[in-house]
Structures are given as structure tokens and as C-alpha cells.
Amino acid sequence: MTETSGTSVRFPAPVTLRVIAEEIGVSVSTVSRVLKAQGDDATRWASAETVARIRAYAKSREYRPHPHAASLRTARSGLVGVLVPRLQDFVLATVYEGVEEAATEHGYSTFVTNSLDDPANKALRTEMMLQRRVEGIIFGDAHHHDPLLSAFAERGTPFVLVSRRSGDYVSATCDDLLGGALVGRHLVEAGRRDLAVLAGLPFASTAIERTSGAVDAFTEAGLHVAPERIEWGPFDAAGGRQAAEKILSRRPYPDAIFATNDFAAIGALGVLRDHGLRVPDDIALIGYNDTPLAAEMPTPLTTVRSPMHEMGRRGIELLIELLGGGTPDSERLTPELVVRQSG
Amino acid sequence: MTETSGTSVRFPAPVTLRVIAEEIGVSVSTVSRVLKAQGDDATRWASAETVARIRAYAKSREYRPHPHAASLRTARSGLVGVLVPRLQDFVLATVYEGVEEAATEHGYSTFVTNSLDDPANKALRTEMMLQRRVEGIIFGDAHHHDPLLSAFAERGTPFVLVSRRSGDYVSATCDDLLGGALVGRHLVEAGRRDLAVLAGLPFASTAIERTSGAVDAFTEAGLHVAPERIEWGPFDAAGGRQAAEKILSRRPYPDAIFATNDFAAIGALGVLRDHGLRVPDDIALIGYNDTPLAAEMPTPLTTVRSPMHEMGRRGIELLIELLGGGTPDSERLTPELVVRQSG
DNA sequence: CTGAAAGCGCTTACAG
DNA sequence: CTGAAAGCGCTTACAG
Structure with a gap:
């Protein structure tokens, strides 16, 4: 009873473009175009008044585009896969926090999984990420000589290494x-x-x-x-x-x-x-x-x-550059000695 | 050079049902039905020989259904959201490993994110999970009195608590x-x-x-x-x-x-x-x-x-029961004292 | 400027 | 038994 009282947050059910279109009396195309235009740009697609009505209604119903529908249409999933040796490891958990944070800021979602540094498992997990249609992968578990990585490179899916470097593959690591x-x-x-x-x-x-x-x-x-x-x-x-x-x-x-x-x-x-x-x-x-x-x-x-969190963030940023067709350089972040009592 | 030699793993590009159908000379419907039937069941949909040819071709091209297409059609995303206070915390990282492991076994994929135990952030992250069309949520960050949880319960999306209990909501915790x-x-x-x-x-x-x-x-x-x-x-x-x-x-x-x-x-x-x-x-x-x-x-x-990993596993299993329309009881796993030197 | 239409890759009720 | 068709929710080239 006290549990439910005083609640201001609500979690409404999703609405579709069609619902909005019917409500406002315009086509689905127009709603789609208006909603994804920013600012006055939207008046290219409808009168100022219609734009305002569409936006108001979408907001009141908390419209959010269905990511799978958009993904299917545009062939861009907005998904990134992340492989780490093990999330229990504080270092990798922290790197992943940076990855997730920056990915979210850039409109991407991430899947993480443990590879346990085991080749068979790495191949399996990479495969699984691909099945999920990730646009790119962040590997936190690269080996010094990594045949899996070169096999994966041939496939053409962009990827970035974090924490551990390997060969000349693009990476965000600590020096x-x-x-x-x-x-x-x-x-x-x-x-x-x-x-x-x-x-x-x-x-x-x-x-x-x-x-x-x-x-x-x-x-x-x-x-x-x-x-x-x-x-x-x-x-x-x-x-x-x-x-x-x-x-x-x-x-x-x-x-x-x-x-x-x-x-x-x-x-x-x-x-x-x-x-x-x-x-x-x-x-x-x-x-x-x-x-x-x-x-x-x-x-x-x-x-x-070592800048663990920052490594994760830079990893995503490099991957996004790669996804945009860029050819970013690897990044080596600077470590710092912290002298305390033990030595 | 040594990097690329001796590689046996390949990561081929995805094929669609249509490609298979055209190759074999049957309809997309048939391919779909055959591929999702198991064992001899498939012969209900095609001759044994056709079944064999479809399967062989699908295997050779490593066919994997596009999850977003299936999701759109069936209204089942196969996605579960997981909120934890912070993944840097070994305990929650371990619980999450259990969640991810069991989810994968059951054909689900998981998104994790940090809520930092902050109400505004919790609401935002929950919202984000919903946008991603998760079928259910695992909360590892429940508060003793949690207005967010009761608001969320009203929405109807199934959820399970792990690690921390709250009210009578279904949970997998340690006793x-x-x-x-x-x-x-x-x-x-x-x-x-x-x-x-x-x-x-x-x-x-x-x-x-x-x-x-x-x-x-x-x-x-x-x-x-x-x-x-x-x-x-x-x-x-x-x-x-x-x-x-x-x-x-x-x-x-x-x-x-x-x-x-x-x-x-x-x-x-x-x-x-x-x-x-x-x-x-x-x-x-x-x-x-x-x-x-x-x-x-x-x-x-x-x-x-405390059975951290097991809590995560049971959390997913309870959620899956919920998704299937069941009404599982909460689970309290048994802790064990480990006497060492400090006390 | 704006709508109708096609199509992304699936699944599945409906006909034959 | 098997195929054609509809449709999930979007986006976007194409017509008007």
C-alpha cells in the first residue's frame, strides 16, 4: 500500500506510427519523417501546426520507434557485441562500464559475454554476437597471436580491441x-x-x-x-x-x-x-x-x-569511427604511478 | 602472416530463407517450417530428401534466422533486461554471469546496465530496456520500499528480483x-x-x-x-x-x-x-x-x-516461468558459513 | 510538400 | 502436404 502510493513514474505500453498517423489524420510516412527530424527541420514535412500536434501526441503516448522494425528496414541494428575474458574481473567490468556508457550516449546498445580466454568459447560467442546482428564487436580478450582475430577480420565486420592489443588491429589500451x-x-x-x-x-x-x-x-x-x-x-x-x-x-x-x-x-x-x-x-x-x-x-x-573506464569509452568511439567508414588510429592511454606504502 | 595461417574458423555472411528456398526450389514457407522442426518432425513439411537437402544447404551456409525479423513477426523479442546497482561489484557481476549463462541456454539474450541505486537513473534505465523491447526484466537493485517497482508492476511486464528482495515480488535470493x-x-x-x-x-x-x-x-x-x-x-x-x-x-x-x-x-x-x-x-x-x-x-x-551465480540462474528460470504464464514462488537459496582465521 | 507503395526477413493462418 | 499471401513496424525512393 505504501508501496504504490505517491508514484509519479509510469511505464506505458508502446505506440506505433500508425496509431499516431490515424489519430492526427496524416500518413504514416509523414509521422515518420516529422518525428525523426529535429527542430524546425520538421516543417519541411508538414505545417508547423501539424508538426506540433504530431510531436505532442507522440510525447503524450511516449512513442519510441521499434528498434527491430527500424533495424530490419535500414540494415543497421544499433547493436554492438562485447567479449571480455570474464566480467567478474574488476578491470574488465570497469572497461565494460565505459563501453556501455559511451555506447548508450551514441545510441547503441551492447551485449556482453564472457569468453573465458578459451578459443572454442571465443569462436562460439563471436558467432552468437553475429547471429544477433551486431554491427561491430569490441574484443577485450585478444591474444598476442590470435588466429581467431585474423579469421574474423576477413569477415569484414568492424571491431576494436580494448585492454589487450594484438598485431596492428585498432585498439584502445593503456600504454x-x-x-x-x-x-x-x-x-x-x-x-x-x-x-x-x-x-x-x-x-x-x-x-x-x-x-x-x-x-x-x-x-x-x-x-x-x-x-x-x-x-x-x-x-x-x-x-x-x-x-x-x-x-x-x-x-x-x-x-x-x-x-x-x-x-x-x-x-x-x-x-x-x-x-x-x-x-x-x-x-x-x-x-x-x-x-x-x-x-x-x-x-x-x-x-x-590505468584508465580502465576511459579505455572502454575510447573503444566504442573508435568502433563508431570504423562503422562510419573512418580509419582511426589505435589509442594508447597514459598510466600513472601511485606510490603508497608497499613499495 | 603467421596470424592468418592455419585458421579453421570462418565467419560467413548471413543467408536468408529466400536464398535457401530459391537454391532448393521450394517455397520460403517450407524452408521456414522444415528448419524450425526438429528431427523426423520435419518430414511433415517436406519429403525426407527435401528435408535433407534444405538442412544440408542451410548448414553449409550457416543459416541463422534474423532475430529482428522473427521478433517483429512473433512479438517475442527473446530479450531480457538486467539492472544491477553496479557491475564493478563482484557480487553483482557474478549474479549477472549466472543470468547471462542461463538466458543463453534458454535462447534469450540479455542487456545489462548499471542503475547505481539512483531512482532517477533506475527509471531511465528501465525505460531504456522497454524501448529495446525486452520481454521481461531482472532487477538486482530493488529497494526495500520501492515505488519504482510498484509502478513497474502496473505496466504488466514480467520481472524477477535477484540478490535483493522487496515486498512479495517474485525473487531469487540468498536466505x-x-x-x-x-x-x-x-x-x-x-x-x-x-x-x-x-x-x-x-x-x-x-x-x-x-x-x-x-x-x-x-x-x-x-x-x-x-x-x-x-x-x-x-x-x-x-x-x-x-x-x-x-x-x-x-x-x-x-x-x-x-x-x-x-x-x-x-x-x-x-x-x-x-x-x-x-x-x-x-x-x-x-x-x-x-x-x-x-x-x-x-x-x-x-x-x-552465498550462491551468487545460482541466484542469477534461478532468476532467469523464474522469469521464464513468468513469461510462460506460470506463477512461480520466490526462491531463497541456502547460505553456508565458511570458518577461516578471522573469526 | 505529402501519400501510397514496396520491402527488410521472418511466421503462420488460409487455400488449394 | 505445400505454396501464396498477409503482416509485424518501420523507412524511403517514387509519384503526384
């Missing part, structure tokens, strides 16, 4: 080489000499470039990073824990650990504690992405802020 | 009262006498019921929980930190803190450490949801496992 370098330089300046890296997924450009950036910074400082100091694995807390355990199974211990992902860093934190190692006194620990949790950890995490 | 009780009883048995609760959002049934469940368990044990021991706030690390700071600004300290969300618990962890308080020796800390991070914390978190 992860720079991000890694920021970490590497910061550690060197802080006097660290022996770096270990919890590198992440070996087929992801993010993992590869963040790792290279940091390792190169050490190399430039005359410090060698041995191959066994690099552990590849999943971008999550469990993956970080496992990689850290491997690193700490060997002596001597490194004096710095770079996890290419905040969650991996959090997983490593527990391992360090279990080994009686203090952060940053014994070992510095640095993450990546500046996830909200980074600042809230018992030992606040030094990390690299 | 949060039980979940809270499990926490309360466990703490009482462990000898804790003075409970504080980081309660979460005051308009969310999840927050309300988890809190009640725990407080009632204390009350039943003859232990009083004073109103100032309950702090409401956001379900994230920053919210948990703030609420914990308020709790610890008063003396005496409680000997147990229940955060109705793992992320809030993680935020509280830092505050406890800053106050020089040991977990669980000085204060027990318990979270909720059994997020992957809970097990990976430096002090592994005791928490309540």
Missing part, C-alpha cells in the same frame, strides 16, 4: 610498456636490485608489456633480471599467490616483486606474510590498475593507475 | 536472515559478547536481513546489541573502512565485527590494524559472500558463502 617502466624505474630509484615479476597471462599484451617495461628499466640500470624471476599465471589473487610461492621457493629472495595486477599482488601479500617477510622493508610489492582495494589493503599498495 | 544467524550463532559460541555490524546499504534487503539475523542470534543468547553498534554504509572497502572507523571511535571496543560484505570486511581489516587490534584475538571479523579474495587475505576471512 603498458610505460606502466611497467614506471614501476621498474621507481624500484631502481628506491634501491631495489633484484626484481621478480608475477607476470600474468603469457598470451596477453598487458602481461607481456608490463613485464617488459619493468625488466627493461632494470636492464637499463645495469641490473639483470633472470628468467626464473618471471612467473606467468592468472591475473587473480589465487594466481598471484601461486606465482609468489614459486618465487619464494628459491633462494635468495628478490628484494622487489612486481605483480602486473592488483589482485595478484593481494594474493602475494599473504604469501609474503606467511614467509615472515615484511612489506616493503624486506620485499617491495607493487601492483597494477589501482583497483579500489589497493588503497584499502592493510599495507596500502603502490600500483599503477 | 540472508539465515546467513546472518549463522554468523551470530558462531560468534556467540566462540564466546563473543559484544557485536558490532557494518550493515551495508539501509534500503537493501540483503543488508537488513543479514544484520537482523546476526543481531537476533545475539539477542536469543541474552546478549544485547545497542543501536550505535550498527553502522550503515556502502558495500565496498571504503564504506567498510568508514563504518569501522566510526565503530572504533567509541569505547569500549566490540569483540566482534560482522561486515555484511567481504569488501567492507577488507576495508575494516586495515582500520583494525591501524588501531593496533589483532584479528581475531582482539576482535573477530566476519564477512559475507565468500568472495575469492576472502581466502587470500593475509588473515583469511571467515565469511558466509
Whole structure:
């Protein structure tokens, strides 16, 4: 009872052009033309008075064009497909929020789905997006060498990569080489000499470039990073824990650990504690992405802020350029080091 | 070059019924009927040989019905809208994964969007889903008293609530009262006498019921929980930190803190450490949801496992029952206490 | 300027 | 059993 009282929002049933046309006494064509013209432009299609009546009635009945009817007629669905490794991953969820936000602003709707980084599943999900008649696709799950992507490119449907780059395909990513370098330089300046890296997924450009950036910074400082100091694995807390355990199974211990992902860093934190190692006194620990949790950890995490949301937005904008026949350049957004307590 | 070699996946352009009909030499009607019949049923519409030829050709050209054309004709879009407070929230992202998974299995596609728990935005997003002609909606963002929901109910579009309950609307949720009780009883048995609760959002049934469940368990044990021991706030690390700071600004300290969300618990962890308080020796800390991070914390978190993914799946199944004219009962899934080190 | 008509790709009641 | 036809709600070239 209190539930229904005081309600001002209503959700009326949809009206069609024909209903409006009959009500006003003009043809469906005229209503269609008037309603999609903006401002005074509409008077090209009807008298000012008729325009006003059509608009008023459409508004009162909350007319909205049926997207499927328009889609069928114009061969433009207004749909974009988005594939991410997994929406549970905060990073990808944030990228997707940017995608969805910008898509909506541009009049597009998006379908998202998890590919789980599995080739068979990726092919299946891509196929499914195509069945739904998306005009283009945003891939957040590209692999470094990705046969699926080249097969898809042959099909001609426009697509943009976000988060992870691959080959020369159009992408909106973070400059992860720079991000890694920021970490590497910061550690060197802080006097660290022996770096270990919890590198992440070996087929992801993010993992590869963040790792290279940091390792190169050490190399430039005359410090060698041995191959066994690099552990590849999943971008999550469990993956970080496992990689850290491997690193700490060997002596001597490194004096710095770079996890290419905040969650991996959090997983490593527990391992360090279990080994009686203090952060940053014994070992510095640095993450990546500046996830909200980074600042809230018992030992606040030094990390690299990456423009996740913006990457999603730019991804859609690039795709829309592509859909309009343009040939946009890839975008590499700038990361920023956020120094806190852990390293 | 290596990118394109060895590719076995192809993404061919869509074919229409008319193309198939012309190729085989039968009418579009026949092709339509044959293709949507399963097994031998198809021979009701054409000779076994024709059926075989149609199917073979459709398969070779990877025929897929155009969903918009079918939608227009049948007035069934096969679309479901999903509103969540925020996809960045691991819990809702997981619920959504369940929704999407089950929807796909049942031949439905889903649109998700963030409502941010803001009434104006909720109305706007709901409206947008309706414009997209969804057949039903899954709300993951219901408020305890929700005028929007009652307004929406009047419109007649079927909907199901997930994660948060409201009134008597059909929902798939976790039995949060039980979940809270499990926490309360466990703490009482462990000898804790003075409970504080980081309660979460005051308009969310999840927050309300988890809190009640725990407080009632204390009350039943003859232990009083004073109103100032309950702090409401956001379900994230920053919210948990703030609420914990308020709790610890008063003396005496409680000997147990229940955060109705793992992320809030993680935020509280830092505050406890800053106050020089040991977990669980000085204060027990318990979270909720059994997020992957809970097990990976430096002090592994005791928490309540809630069937997030399953809630999403059941939500879609209930919605599909509703769409079929059924009158399903709400579902309350069972939570489970996971005892680790923090409490 | 404005309406009638065609057609996007389907499905399905209606005739033969 | 099978085809022709109508029609879902739009948009847009084509006539008047």
C-alpha cells in the first residue's frame, strides 16, 4: 500500500506510427519523417501546426520507434557485441562500464559475454554476437597471436580491441610498456636490485608489456633480471599467490616483486606474510590498475593507475569511427604511478 | 602472416530463407517450417530428401534466422533486461554471469546496465530496456520500499528480483536472515559478547536481513546489541573502512565485527590494524559472500558463502516461468558459513 | 510538400 | 502436404 502510493513514474505500453498517423489524420510516412527530424527541420514535412500536434501526441503516448522494425528496414541494428575474458574481473567490468556508457550516449546498445580466454568459447560467442546482428564487436580478450582475430577480420565486420592489443588491429589500451617502466624505474630509484615479476597471462599484451617495461628499466640500470624471476599465471589473487610461492621457493629472495595486477599482488601479500617477510622493508610489492582495494589493503599498495573506464569509452568511439567508414588510429592511454606504502 | 595461417574458423555472411528456398526450389514457407522442426518432425513439411537437402544447404551456409525479423513477426523479442546497482561489484557481476549463462541456454539474450541505486537513473534505465523491447526484466537493485517497482508492476511486464528482495515480488535470493544467524550463532559460541555490524546499504534487503539475523542470534543468547553498534554504509572497502572507523571511535571496543560484505570486511581489516587490534584475538571479523579474495587475505576471512551465480540462474528460470504464464514462488537459496582465521 | 507503395526477413493462418 | 499471401513496424525512393 505504501508501496504504490505517491508514484509519479509510469511505464506505458508502446505506440506505433500508425496509431499516431490515424489519430492526427496524416500518413504514416509523414509521422515518420516529422518525428525523426529535429527542430524546425520538421516543417519541411508538414505545417508547423501539424508538426506540433504530431510531436505532442507522440510525447503524450511516449512513442519510441521499434528498434527491430527500424533495424530490419535500414540494415543497421544499433547493436554492438562485447567479449571480455570474464566480467567478474574488476578491470574488465570497469572497461565494460565505459563501453556501455559511451555506447548508450551514441545510441547503441551492447551485449556482453564472457569468453573465458578459451578459443572454442571465443569462436562460439563471436558467432552468437553475429547471429544477433551486431554491427561491430569490441574484443577485450585478444591474444598476442590470435588466429581467431585474423579469421574474423576477413569477415569484414568492424571491431576494436580494448585492454589487450594484438598485431596492428585498432585498439584502445593503456600504454603498458610505460606502466611497467614506471614501476621498474621507481624500484631502481628506491634501491631495489633484484626484481621478480608475477607476470600474468603469457598470451596477453598487458602481461607481456608490463613485464617488459619493468625488466627493461632494470636492464637499463645495469641490473639483470633472470628468467626464473618471471612467473606467468592468472591475473587473480589465487594466481598471484601461486606465482609468489614459486618465487619464494628459491633462494635468495628478490628484494622487489612486481605483480602486473592488483589482485595478484593481494594474493602475494599473504604469501609474503606467511614467509615472515615484511612489506616493503624486506620485499617491495607493487601492483597494477589501482583497483579500489589497493588503497584499502592493510599495507596500502603502490600500483599503477590505468584508465580502465576511459579505455572502454575510447573503444566504442573508435568502433563508431570504423562503422562510419573512418580509419582511426589505435589509442594508447597514459598510466600513472601511485606510490603508497608497499613499495 | 603467421596470424592468418592455419585458421579453421570462418565467419560467413548471413543467408536468408529466400536464398535457401530459391537454391532448393521450394517455397520460403517450407524452408521456414522444415528448419524450425526438429528431427523426423520435419518430414511433415517436406519429403525426407527435401528435408535433407534444405538442412544440408542451410548448414553449409550457416543459416541463422534474423532475430529482428522473427521478433517483429512473433512479438517475442527473446530479450531480457538486467539492472544491477553496479557491475564493478563482484557480487553483482557474478549474479549477472549466472543470468547471462542461463538466458543463453534458454535462447534469450540479455542487456545489462548499471542503475547505481539512483531512482532517477533506475527509471531511465528501465525505460531504456522497454524501448529495446525486452520481454521481461531482472532487477538486482530493488529497494526495500520501492515505488519504482510498484509502478513497474502496473505496466504488466514480467520481472524477477535477484540478490535483493522487496515486498512479495517474485525473487531469487540468498536466505540472508539465515546467513546472518549463522554468523551470530558462531560468534556467540566462540564466546563473543559484544557485536558490532557494518550493515551495508539501509534500503537493501540483503543488508537488513543479514544484520537482523546476526543481531537476533545475539539477542536469543541474552546478549544485547545497542543501536550505535550498527553502522550503515556502502558495500565496498571504503564504506567498510568508514563504518569501522566510526565503530572504533567509541569505547569500549566490540569483540566482534560482522561486515555484511567481504569488501567492507577488507576495508575494516586495515582500520583494525591501524588501531593496533589483532584479528581475531582482539576482535573477530566476519564477512559475507565468500568472495575469492576472502581466502587470500593475509588473515583469511571467515565469511558466509552465498550462491551468487545460482541466484542469477534461478532468476532467469523464474522469469521464464513468468513469461510462460506460470506463477512461480520466490526462491531463497541456502547460505553456508565458511570458518577461516578471522573469526 | 505529402501519400501510397514496396520491402527488410521472418511466421503462420488460409487455400488449394 | 505445400505454396501464396498477409503482416509485424518501420523507412524511403517514387509519384503526384
